Amino acid sequence: MLLVLLLLPMCWAVEVKRPRGVSLTNHHFYDESKPFTCLDGSASVPFDQVNDDYCDCKDGSDEPGTAACPNGSFHCTNTGYKPLYISSRWVNDGVCDCCDGTDEYNSGIVCENTCKEKGRKERETLQQMAEVTREGFRLKKILIEDWKKVREEKQKKLIELQAGKKSLEDQVELLRTLKEEAEKPEKEAKDQHRKLWEEQLAASKARREQELAISAFQELDDDMDGAVSMAELQTHPELDTDGDGALSEGEAQTLLGGDTQTDAASFSDRIWAAIRDKYRSEVLPTDPPSPSAPDLTEPKEEQPPVPSQPTEEEDEEEEETEEEEEEGEEGEEEDSQVPGEQPKETPPPVVPPQTASPTEEDKMPPYDEQTQAFINAAQEARNKFEEAERSLKDVEESIRNLEQEISFDFGPHGEFAYLYSQCYELTTNEYVYRLCPFKLVSQKPKLGGSPTSLGTWGSWAGPDHDKFSAMKYEQGTGCWQGPNRSTTVRLLCGKETVVTSTTEPSRCEYLMELMTPAACPEPPPEPPAGDHDEL
């Protein structure tokens, strides 16, 4: 590019006669001795219709120097700067588009020729850019070499770790076997211990039940004749089975299994079980029998039976209705009582077991010495196994990280690898922006406050032919009624690594520019020293 520019003045020395708006390369199409054929071949017109301000060719090629064709193009030579094609519709529209001013030859305005100045500035810029590119590219080569070394080291480390991992795995397997062996006797001893205790519990329960039956029998046996008759049973109307509130003879007889009376033995065996849940002792209150088995392990903390509270107002109406009904049915209901799920009729015949402090009986006795020894041994085996397993996991994690880093796509030659464990910041009026390449982008208010994620590493996002010119960070913090924040990081060639700008072109879609030597392309071969000095 630089060379071409420098050579241009030589070409311009030869002025070729051509219609207005035609480039040097196209001038041979415009031979004034012949009719003009449109460049697309669509028509042929007498040469005096070229640039006659009327559009004849579909492609606009007969009017290269006027605004007559909607799709024509006008060529500016721009001596001293770069030649340029502009839309022919911009010819004579009062706006200077060509730096040599040739596009405005009949609009009444005079365009200053700024090509020389622009060319000078352009060359300066190009020179600066070339300098930056050269230096950047030199640094890039170093970065590539560095990464090669680092990568080799990491690979070595990886191999070491992989070897270590194998022996660790063996150890884990060994310890697992030992652990399992130690757990077998532990389990047997514990099971045995539990079984014994459960048998004890069952026996004592049966005993208690028997006692209850006997005492009930004695209560019922009003005439103490050693038998409970139908009439005696009928003194307990709560045993009513048809819901009429009284125990009829028939019902009593049914309860007695069709007999008219029963003795103590068959009462305990057959009848007690049928009436125990309804039966109300005459000597209240005694500790009623617990209908359920006690907890087999630790007694759990029982919650007092609190009726579930209806949520918020949505149930309010329902609740009120309930209350009204209840009041209607049962005037004595206390106001303070929270209406709940339990039916509000007579109190339940058998009060659920109060959470009495667990009796000695309910608690499992401590393990015997032998069992405890098995447990201790197994525990130790478990600890050792788990420790080994943790070490294995750590090694695996290190391997994964290393593998990931080594196989990460750091550009064609790994030139971007040095960014991997770095973070770069840019402070604007309001925020501190932080870019940790290949990891995340965040934004933090300058005056304190927690950072907002603008995205985590997604992928390289440059165009197909230049994939490594941009990075995409995705899935940042969600925007209110909007998308998740995301950031595109454009990589620009520079001598240093620095974030140069951050903008938000669309809501929650950020654009960041990172200058880095790694983005520097290979510069063209340096011009000979002599030419270089002239610039």
Added chain:
Amino acid sequence: MDAAEKEEISVEDEAVDKNIFKDCSKIAFYRRQKQWLSKKSTYRALLDSVTAGKESTRFQIINEAAKVPLLAEVYGIEGNIFRLKINEETPLKPRYEVPDVLTSKPSTVRLISCSGDTGSLVLANGKGDLKCHITANPFKIDLVAEEEVVMSINSLGQLYFEQLQIPPKQSTATKENEEDTSDNTTQENQEELGLWEEKFRNFVDVKDNGPASIGLDFSLHGFEHVYGIPQHAESHQLKNTSDGDAYRLYNLDVYGYKIHDKMGIYGSVPYLLAHKLGRTLGIFWLNASETLVEINTEPAVKYALTQTGPVAAKQKVRSQTDVHWMSESGIIDVFLLTGPTPSDVFKQYSYLTGTQAMPPLFSLGYHQCRWNYEDEHDVKSVDAGFDEHDIPYDVMWLDIEHTEGKRYFTWDKKRFPYPKRMQELLRSKKRKLVVISDPHIKIDPDYLVYAKAKEQGFFVRNHEGGDFEGVCWPGLSSYLDFTSPKVREWYSSLFAFSVYQQMATAEGLIQRSKGKERPFVLTRSFFAGSQRYGAVWTGDNTAEWSYLKISIPMLLTLSVTGISFCGADVGGFIGNPEAELLVRWYQAGAYQPFFRGHATKDTKRREPWLFGEEHTQLIQEAIRERYTLLPYWYSLFYSAHVASQPVMRPLWVEFPDELETFGVEDEYMLGSALLVHPVTEPKATVVDVFLPGSNEVWYDSKTFSHWKGACTVKIPVALDTIPVFQRGGSVVPIKTTIGRSTGCMTDSPYGLWVALSTKGSAVGEFYLDDGHSFQYLHQKQFLHRKFSFASGVLTNSCADKRGHYASKCVVEKILVLGLKKQPSSVTSHSPDGKAQPVAFTYCAKTSTLNLEKFSLNVGADWKVQIQ
């Protein structure tokens, strides 16, 4: 989000929360009027009190319950207009009469009183073809046109007039009086009826002299179609309100307003039009307070099967529309516009309120807006994007963020450090910059504009006499009292003396150019007469197909109520349009009067080139079509400006005798020559286009296919199709090449589209001036030409001899559509009498003649003969 009156503080809600706006049930005067009207109390006119003054005829009307008489005045106004005013004869203090809306005091014409029988009075115009027939008891006025009663006033007895009162606390001495006014009003009831105080959310409205609302009914005989009373996101033809809310007129900022709703949005014009075969009427209810309009339409009943004889049956056949106006305060001041044609009604209305301001040419180009273009660099790159993609545009816009903390008249120095440089860049491409300015002023003693306005007492006051404070975008703000001429004058001066600021308000801009330049001011808040000051847009719409579709009836309604320069945000302000919707919106917007892309700050960027090459091209093409037609647009605006004819016209306006056109709102006419049917459905492959008029012929503007009128045709549409049809008998002037802005196209040549009628003729007008100054007005520097085609001769002649304007532009191409026979020769006859053959091509298949290599000055008299 732009210049407008802001009432509500919520500006960020994604969808409108209807609870923060009133419906009828929450409006106290509506409840009061409904309650009172249910009592069927009537007024009677005291016709023995009639006095015929020089200007008006006055008489008293009285209601048994109210006892205090009202004064009615009937005026005859030039141009077949009647005016009826009803006010208290001796109010406690003067009731509010709307100033500044009428352009001047309307000239009155003397009405001849020819009293009929006792109990009635007839007032007739000079010709005697228009009469007001006043009946005494119950009070009623019939408007008689050519012996036909076309309208009755108060025939439903809905006249309502609350009289100003002394507050109850002060009037304890006059106990009797109190009983009069507040009979059966318990404390609770008072609150319910909002007599002395009305609350809505946290707003409290205190009424010093009690309720003051008014109401009146109008029955339109034989009418089924009524239009107008913007602004609502509703159909063009007004709907029956009997089973829902009334149409509300009350200016509100409704971000993302709901469509098909009768709630009031940004602006109001209390003006209704009614149309039937043979007559168009207008009712202009000059009242600026909150207003509700109820519409009740009884359609015609055909062949009423009654046994009451032919007369009764005939009466039942007639349709009727009742319109009931209710306003919160002020007086009854209503203008009856008697037509008889739509065009007459437009003239009558603009005689009262003024015509559309003649816009500067650039404002008819494409506008690019966004809330917000972030900084100078952003502006530069968007501007460059248009050139890069070769898309013309005229105006770059900056929304509120360009200011220092939303202190209008300032620049954010960080984002826009060199505003002058930025404007120079745009100016070099003959483009413009428009910035926003809102009516609220940030409360900040260090902000010069605030400090000055505060010191001068220029802010709107609250009930206690302090400055009203509300929250808008800058935070706590006060609101300039623009009803005061002094405040307006001061505000204008802010524009005139601000060196770096290109802010737009009409007077300020005119002042700044020392009276030379036509201003361009866009607003979304408006009232009757706003057309005199600039353009109106439909506010914060949404990027959905339904909003694209409703933009057409919304703009048609604005257009028939005088506001020709109107548009909707292209693409939809809120949300992100998909590419297809955006393309369709650009296509529709290119054929709507005000053409601007706009988007809120939460949306994705949507400059025309961000949706892939295919869509960029489609948008480019739509915008170029706009620029191609600019000479036609400009001529239409001139016609709106001088002859009161809307630019965008509902079909019924152009075809008042075709019943089928009365309800059409998915297509419309641009002027009288082009019919536009924008595609407003996704993935459309065909649209049904109704081509009206049995004597008409229509030409597809792209394919040149033609159809006879009075039929519906199925037009296949691709994504690049904008269904536009040219009416046979018209000539449309166009530009043949498109530059990057209107300023760059000043000298580019013209073309003419001549579409022949069934009789082989065509006519069209063309207007041209310098595009920006008042010289067209003061020095008559303009060209007004008439192109007519008859008997094979196209003639360019002068349409207005007063105008002179030298243009070097030529007519370069002429396209004649519908020429059945191939000509043997075409000859042009220039002003000096020279005859020259003209090259042409003829296409027999489409019957089109193309005249090429033509080069005759657009402003000269010439002829082209086709043989």
